[in-house]
Amino acid sequence: MHISAYYPTDMVNGPGIRCTLFVSGCVHHCKGCYNARTWRADHGVVFTEAHLQQVIDDLNAVAPPRSGLSLSGGDPLLPANCEAVAELIRQVRKQCPGKSIWCWTGYELETLTQPQQTIVDEIDVLIDGRFEQALCDPNLPWRGSRNQRIIPRTALGRREIAAELLAEDVSV
Numbered sequence: 001m002h003i004s005a006y007y008p009t010d011m012v013n014g015p016g017i018r019c020t021l022f023v024s025g026c027v028h029h030c031k032g033c034y035n036a037r038t039w040r041a042d043h044g045v046v047f048t049e050a051h052l053q054q055v056i057d058d059l060n061a062v063a064p065p066r067s068g069l070s071l072s073g074g075d076p077l078l079p080a081n082c083e084a085v086a087e088l089i090r091q092v093r094k095q096c097p098g099k100s101i102w103c104w105t106g107y108e109l110e111t112l113t114q115p116q117q118t119i120v121d122e123i124d125v126l127i128d129g130r131f132e133q134a135l136c137d138p139n140l141p142w143r144g145s146r147n148q149r150i151i152p153r154t155a156l157g158r159r160e161i162a163a164e165l166l167a168e169d170v171s172v
């Protein structure tokens, strides 16, 4: 798997202060995509053990404390990315207790293959669906168009969504 960017502290992609990893590769090619340079699966650099360790270390750092990991792209659920993303999630679950994992994908929950579903079963929140320019709304939290859904997968995910939306006084 290649990655296009990594932000060790990020306050845009999900609630709280987070680590955000932008993986490379996306086949959806949505019109108006905010990150078209990440469509190529070989964009950026290879995701190595050192990157994985950096993510673990950053998630466990105390200054500033991170709420969790956000996986964006590109598409973390691109079939070619699934194995590496699943391993990353396994390691975060093992080594970073209490941290949430949010994942953005252009696929829809109901259409996922088994490897994609396996990943989604291990995360706290999924934001799914292609970006649709006709449904674009810049005021939406954490997503670009109204067809995209914020789907909690765990109690922690539900709590994070609720806390943030109450604080922001906006609705899903």
Ligand code: SF4
Pocket: 026, 027, 028, 029, 030, 033, 034, 035, 036, 038, 073, 074, 075, 105, 106, 107, 129, 130, 131
């Ligand atoms: S799914 Fe996301 S990264 Fe892929 S083309 Fe659509 S907006 Fe861009």
